[in-house]
Amino acid sequence: xxxxxxxxxxxxxxxxxxxxxxxxxxxxxxxxxxxxxxxxxxxxxxxxxxxxxxxxxxxxxxxxxxxxxxxxxxxxxxxxxxxxxxxxxxxxxxxxxxxxxxxxxxxxxxxxxxxxxxxxxxxxxxxxxxxxxxxxxxxxxxxxxxxxxxxxxxxxxxxxxxxxxxxxxxxxxxxxxxxxxxxxxxxxxxxxxxxxxxxxxxxxxxxxxxxxxxxxxxxxxxxxxxxxxxxxxxxxxxxxxxxxxxxxxxxxxxxxxxxxxxxxxxxxxxxxxxxxxxxxxxxxxxxxxxxxxxxxxxxxxxxxxxxxxxxxxxxxxxxxxxxxxxxxxxxxxxxxxxxxxxxxxxxxxxxxxxxxxxxxxxxxxxxxxxxxxxxxxxxxxxxxxxxxxxxxxxxxxxxxxxxxxxxxxxxxxxxxxxxxxxxxxxxxxxxxxxxxxxxxxxxxxxxxxxxxxxxxxxxxxxxxxxxxxxxxxxxxxxxxxxxxxxxxxxxxxxxxxxxxxxxxxxxxxxxxxxxxxxxxxxxxxxxxxxxxxxxxxxxxxxxxxxxxxxxxxxxxxxxxxxxxxxxxxxxxxxxxxxxxxxxxxxxxxxxxxxxxxxxxxxxxxxxxxxxxxxxxxxxxxxxxxxxxxxxxxxxxxxxxxxxxxxxxxxxxxxxxxxxxxxxxxxxxxxxxxxxxxxxxxxxxxxxxxxxxxxxxxxxxxxxxxxxxxxxxxxxxxxxxxxxxxxxxxxxxxxxxxxxxxxxxxxxxxxx
Amino acid sequence: xxxxxxxxxxxxxxxxxxxxxxxxxxxxxxxxxxxxxxxxxxxxxxxxxxxx
Numbered sequence: 001x002x003x004x005x006x007x008x009x010x011x012x013x014x015x016x017x018x019x020x021x022x023x024x025x026x027x028x029x030x031x032x033x034x035x036x037x038x039x040x041x042x043x044x045x046x047x048x049x050x051x052x053x054x055x056x057x058x059x060x061x062x063x064x065x066x067x068x069x070x071x072x073x074x075x076x077x078x079x080x081x082x083x084x085x086x087x088x089x090x091x092x093x094x095x096x097x098x099x100x101x102x103x104x105x106x107x108x109x110x111x112x113x114x115x116x117x118x119x120x121x122x123x124x125x126x127x128x129x130x131x132x133x134x135x136x137x138x139x140x141x142x143x144x145x146x147x148x149x150x151x152x153x154x155x156x157x158x159x160x161x162x163x164x165x166x167x168x169x170x171x172x173x174x175x176x177x178x179x180x181x182x183x184x185x186x187x188x189x190x191x192x193x194x195x196x197x198x199x200x201x202x203x204x205x206x207x208x209x210x211x212x213x214x215x216x217x218x219x220x221x222x223x224x225x226x227x228x229x230x231x232x233x234x235x236x237x238x239x240x241x242x243x244x245x246x247x248x249x250x251x252x253x254x255x256x257x258x259x260x261x262x263x264x265x266x267x268x269x270x271x272x273x274x275x276x277x278x279x280x281x282x283x284x285x286x287x288x289x290x291x292x293x294x295x296x297x298x299x300x301x302x303x304x305x306x307x308x309x310x311x312x313x314x315x316x317x318x319x320x321x322x323x324x325x326x327x328x329x330x331x332x333x334x335x336x337x338x339x340x341x342x343x344x345x346x347x348x349x350x351x352x353x354x355x356x357x358x359x360x361x362x363x364x365x366x367x368x369x370x371x372x373x374x375x376x377x378x379x380x381x382x383x384x385x386x387x388x389x390x391x392x393x394x395x396x397x398x399x400x401x402x403x404x405x406x407x408x409x410x411x412x413x414x415x416x417x418x419x420x421x422x423x424x425x426x427x428x429x430x431x432x433x434x435x436x437x438x439x440x441x442x443x444x445x446x447x448x449x450x451x452x453x454x455x456x457x458x459x460x461x462x463x464x465x466x467x468x469x470x471x472x473x474x475x476x477x478x479x480x481x482x483x484x485x486x487x488x489x490x491x492x493x494x495x496x497x498x499x500x501x502x503x504x505x506x507x508x509x510x511x512x513x514x515x516x517x518x519x520x521x522x523x524x525x526x527x528x529x530x531x532x533x534x535x536x537x538x539x540x541x542x543x544x545x546x547x548x549x550x551x552x553x554x555x556x557x558x559x560x561x562x563x564x565x566x567x568x569x570x571x572x573x574x575x576x577x578x579x580x581x582x583x584x585x586x587x588x589x590x591x592x593x594x595x596x597x598x599x600x601x602x603x604x605x606x607x608x609x610x611x612x613x614x615x616x617x618x619x620x621x622x623x624x625x626x627x628x629x630x631x632x633x634x635x636x637x638x639x640x641x642x643x644x645x646x647x648x649x650x651x652x653x654x655x656x657x658x659x660x661x662x663x664x665x666x667x668x669x670x671x672x673x674x675x676x677x678x679x680x681x682x683x684x685x686x687x688x689x690x691x692x693x694x695x696x697x698x699x700x701x702x703x704x705x706x707x708x709x710x711x712x713x714x715x716x717x718x719x720x721x722x723x724x725x726x727x728x729x730x731x732x733x734x735x736x737x738x739x740x741x742x743x744x745x746x747x748x749x750x751x
Numbered sequence: 752x753x754x755x756x757x758x759x760x761x762x763x764x765x766x767x768x769x770x771x772x773x774x775x776x777x778x779x780x781x782x783x784x785x786x787x788x789x790x791x792x793x794x795x796x797x798x799x800x801x802x803x
Contacts, residue, residue, distance in 0.1 A: 050790040073787030122777060130770045134763060150755070157759065 024266040025254055026089045029105060033081065037067055040089070041106040042078045042096060043246040047071060052101070059099035063087065075242050077106060106245060115238060121231045124169040128224040131165030132217070136711075139217040143708045155207040155214045162216035166200050169223050172230065188368040188413045191375055195408030196222060202401045213398070215405055218710045222410050225718050233417040233437065236424040240433040244659055247646050255280070255287045258331060269338050280330045283486065285322060288341045290332040292317045297328035300488065302461075303629045303649045304342070306454040306586035308561045309543060310488075322630045322649065327487055327509075342630070343651065349610060349634035350655055362438055363682060364416040368409075375407045382701050399703045405710055406700040407693055411717035415685035418725040423678040426729055430670055431661045439657035442641040443672055444679035448620055449574050450639070452627030453585035453592055457567050457599065459663070460628065460647060462489055462543065462559035464496040469547065469555030476500045477517070478547040478557070481507065481526040485515045489545050489559055490526070514545070523550055568599050570665035577669065582623075584608055584616050586631050614638045626668055628652050643668060674728070681728055685721045692717040 030038040044056060053071045056078055060069035065087030069080045080092055096103040138154040146154060170193065177189040196219045203214035254268045258277040272278070272288055280286065282297070298310040304322045313319065319332060321341040338344060379400045386396035420437030427434050434440060451457050469475045479497035482490040484507045505519035514527015525531060525548045546556045564570075571581050583604035585592045592606035605616055613635035617625055625632070625639030628648035636642035636655040644656035653659055660667035696713050699705050776782065 050793040053787060053790060054794050071787060072784040073790060074784045119777070122782075123774065126770060126773050126777075130766055134766045137762065153755075157763070161763070 023088060023090050026105065027084060028254075028268070030082075030089065036085065037081050037083050038089075039079065039081050040092070042080065042093060042103045043076060043106050044071065044078055044096065044101045044103050045076050045246050046101050047073060047076055055099045056096060056101060059095050060092065063091065063095060065089065066092065076246055078103075118231070118234055118238060121172065121227065121234055124172060125224070125227040125231055127165050128169035128220060128227050131161050131169070132220040132224040134161055135217045135220055139707065139711070142214075151212075152207070152210050155203075155216075158214060158216040159204055159207050162200060162220055163204070165220055166196060166223065169220075169227060170196055173223075173226070186368055186372045187365050188371075188409060190368070191372045191404075191407070191409055192222075192226065192413060194376070195219075195404045198401050199405045199408075202398070213707050215401075215707050215710060218405055218707060218714060221711065222408055222714060225410055225715070226413055229414045229417050229421075232421045236421045236434075237436060239428070240424065240435050243433050244435065244653060247653060247659070247661075272334050272338055274334050274337060276334045278332050278334060280325050280332055282325055282327050282329060284325050286319045286325065286332070288321050288334050288338050289336045290319045290321075290334050292319065293331045293333050295328050295330035297330050298326040300324040300326050302454050302561075305631055306452065306629055308454055308458075308587060308591065346610060346630055346633050346651060349614070350637040350651075352634075360438065360442060362416070363441055363686075364413070367412060367416075367686060371409060371412065375404070375409075378407070378697065378701070379403045385701075386703070395703065399700065402703070402705045402710070403697065403700040406696045406705055406713060408714070409689065410714050411689035411692055411721045412686065414718055415689050415721045416682055418722050419678050419682050419685060419728065422725045422728045423674055427658075427671065427674055430667065430674075431664075432667050432671055433659045433661070435657055435659075439641055440675050440678050441682075443624065443657070443675035446579065446622050446624045446640055446672065448580045448582065448623040449668065449672075450582045450584050450617060450620060450623050450625050450635075452625075452629060452632045452635075453583055453587055453595060454561060455628040455647065456626050456632075456645060457583065457595065457665070458561045458563050460561065462492045463562045464492060464557055465560045465562065466558040467556065471554065474547050474549070474554035477503070477524050477549075478526055478555070480504075481515050481517050481524060481547075484517075485509055485526075487515075489543060490515065492559060493545065493557055524548070529556075563595060563599060564663060564665050567665050570668055571599055571601060573666075573669040574672070577672070579672070582616075582620065584613050584625075584627075584635065586610075586613075586629070610634050624668075624672065627656075643671060677728060681725060685724055688720055688724065689717060692720075 026040065027038070030040040033039055044052075047053065047056065053073065056071050057069050060066045060078070060080060065082045065084070067081045067083055069078055071078050078096065082089060082092065093103055093105065135158045138158050142151055142154055173189045173193050173196070176187065177193040180187040180190060199215040199219040203216050203219070206212075206214050254266055255272060255278045257265050257267045257272075258279050259265055264279060267276070269287055277293065278287070278290065286299070292313050292315050294315055296312075296314045299313055299319065300310050301307040301320070301323050303324070304320050310326055311317075311323075313330070318335070321338075321343045382403050383396050383400035386399050387393045390396070417437060420440055423440055424434045424437070454460055469478070475497065479494060479500045480503035482493040482497070483500075484503055485491075487509075503517050505517050507515055507517040509515045510527070510531070513531040514525060516527075517524045526545060529544060529546050531546075543560075544556050544558050547554045574581050580603065581601050583592060583596050583601050585604070585606050586608050587606060589606040592604055596602070596604040605612075608616065610631045611634070613632065617623060617635050617638050622640040625636050625642045626644070627636055627642070628645050630649045630651055632644075633649070633651045633655045636644065636652055641658075642656045643658040643660065644652045646653070646659055646661040648656070648659075658671055660671075692713070696705070699709065781788075
């Protein structure tokens with residue numbers, strides 16, 4: 001991407017597709033502020049520098065209806081406060097586009113204001129950090145030999161700081177532990193909470209009777225370390241979530257109804273009832289399953305069924321919700337309410353497919369289920385052993401608590417999340433968004449990969465594959481005409497042919513046929529063969545566009561949905577890593593077979609309905625599903641782990657665990673390679689944490705642990721696991737990953 | 752000993768001051784856009800009146 005001097009980026013064809021321009025729909029989305037003004041957020045995924053901020057904000061501030069506009073570069077959003085009385089809200093998004101950035105409205109439902117969980121975590125982190133730092137000052141003095149009244153004073157001050165700090169900063173752990181205990185389970189937070197609380201209580205007791213040892217420093221430092229891990233984990237998930245929301249093009253939230261007297265009125269999606277007549281303009285998505293009443297157009301079903309060729313529709317054709325209207329305006333009649341439409345049925349199937357995945361238990365939880373009972377038994381045995389053998393019950397309780405503190409799973413609780421955080425950062429740099437760390441654990445277990453065809457193995461948009469023109473003039477005119485049209489084939493043509501001066505004469509677009517231009521008395525037409533009465537050119541797989549002059553054909557351009565440039569390489573990398581690849585497509589058998597042969601995939605299934613895809617996934621066991629369409633969504637949810645390109649349908653993207661930006665399929669082996677390396681490092685970390693316990697526990701049981709040793713041991717083991725996790729970032733690190741060649745190449749995509 | 756009586760409250764108060772300052776910064780939205788804040792310092796003509 002070019003860096004943006006203001007105004008340097010101007011689009012030959014301003015891409016206004018996907019932008020909501022309906023005044024009422026936008027007002028319905030905006031939030032009311034007190035004084036008649038309203039607030040709306042726009043995503044600006046391309047903004048990345050100081051002059052980006054300036055060009056967007058200057059462009060918006062100059063508009064009369066905008067009161068304030070502020071770019072948030074971390075979230076790639078613009079928050080606009082506007083006054084609907086002073087101008088149209090529909091002009092705001094085009095103004096951002098005119099300043100050189102793609103944009104779309106952010107659905108406020110997907111976006112809660114601020115992030116209360118993060119706020120709580122950061123506050124707790126600040127309090128724990130403050131307490132740990134100050135108490136450590138006193139502890140160092142005690143360890144260096146403060147005695148008698150001075151030591152008591154230091155213990156008392158430590159207690160004054162520690163008790164409220166633990167009560168405040170420990171809440172996230174206490175709550176989670178309580179939730180787990182209430183349903184009769186344990187998680188890592190149970191031993192943490194018990195350890196911290198008992199350590200604090202014992203220290204308080206020791207302080208009261210002027211004892212020698214207090215563990216206030218240990219319990220606060222422990223909370224501090226754990227909160228760092230937890231906050232990073234939350235930030236990672238939040239960043240991925242916000243990036244995914246930024247991708248979301250708003251699904252149709254309503255449609256324009258044609259009333260009996262010819263007036264047009266905006267109706268919300270949920271209020272659309274069967275029998276209503278709706279108007280569907282070019283570029284809009286079909287909101288509900290419907291029948292065409294009048295008009296002619298072509299519909300793009302690529303994202304709905306995987307069918308690559310645009311479908312001609314006319315009066316009487318039935319439409320599926322989610323399809324994209326390419327060329328003409330249609331009047332349609334709603335057949336089914338939105339909750340029974342194709343999209344809603346897919347959502348219901350997704351929920352049904354959920355079961356398999358939710359039974360997966362995190363590594364950390366499985367470890368906790370063994371660890372917590374073992375540690376607590378050990379502490380009780382220590383208590384009883386000391387009490388019975390020495391008869392000194394005070395020493396017994398001291399040592400039992402020392403066991404709990406020293407085994408408090410600081411390193412173990414950090415071992416897994418810190419690896420996920422580091423892996424997520426690495427994936428993010430490679431253009432892959434990870435929604436949850438658990439997905440990484442599951443990705444390391446897969447034994448196969450299933451791909452959808454259209455939009456996943458292929459680009460999903462038409463590309464010029466063949467052309468023949470009789471003269472250079474015809475080629476130039478075709479390029480100039482194509483630049484005037486918004487039809488996907490024209491856009492693909494304009495992007496491929498060399499740039500030409502704009503078309504000199506008048507142009508008119510004829511829905512369902514193409515675009516016509518006049519220079520003097522000469523009529524040029526760029527459109528389908530039917531329009532010019534041409535019998536058709538050589539038979540081909542893709543769609544053809546003809547250029548004609550005064551009815552005489554001058555040449556044609558053929559388009560097809562091409563496989564991604566590195567699809568074959570990515571598949572080969574997966575196969576060499578021992579992961580069999582299969583193709584599951586809803587498209588016609590011949591098309592799928594041709595592509596499978598080209599990419600060297602033996603295992604393919606064609607003509608699959610969404611439910612067939614789910615069944616195919618279940619037959620294959622633990623596979624990763626990579627898909628983009630609405631019809632893939634249930635399969636994405638049913639698969640052990642799933643991935644979608646950022647160009648996928650909203651529903652597919654929200655079902656997938658990973659979303660990759662950019663065009664390279666190398667992202668798939670990259671994710672699987674990273675997941676395997678992460679899993680290896682998680683195992684090492686757990687081994688380190690357990691090894692630490694093998695050394696520290698005997699010391700604690702025999703009563704040799706002082707607060708100084710506890711502090712050193714716990715900090716030391718935490719730092720070791722964090723440093724070990726950071727090895728994931730080392731570029732050339734030849735870890736135990738099986739997938740290397742492509743896996744180490746991030747797909748190098750700008751966010 | 753008398754030194755401690757002065758120094759300890761001073762040390763703890765400074766710590767509390769820093770904590771309060773952090774909480775204030777968090778509440779007033781200073782951490783909302785860490786990346787953007789770094790870039791905004793490069794933008795030097797925001798102080799001028801807007802071109803009309």
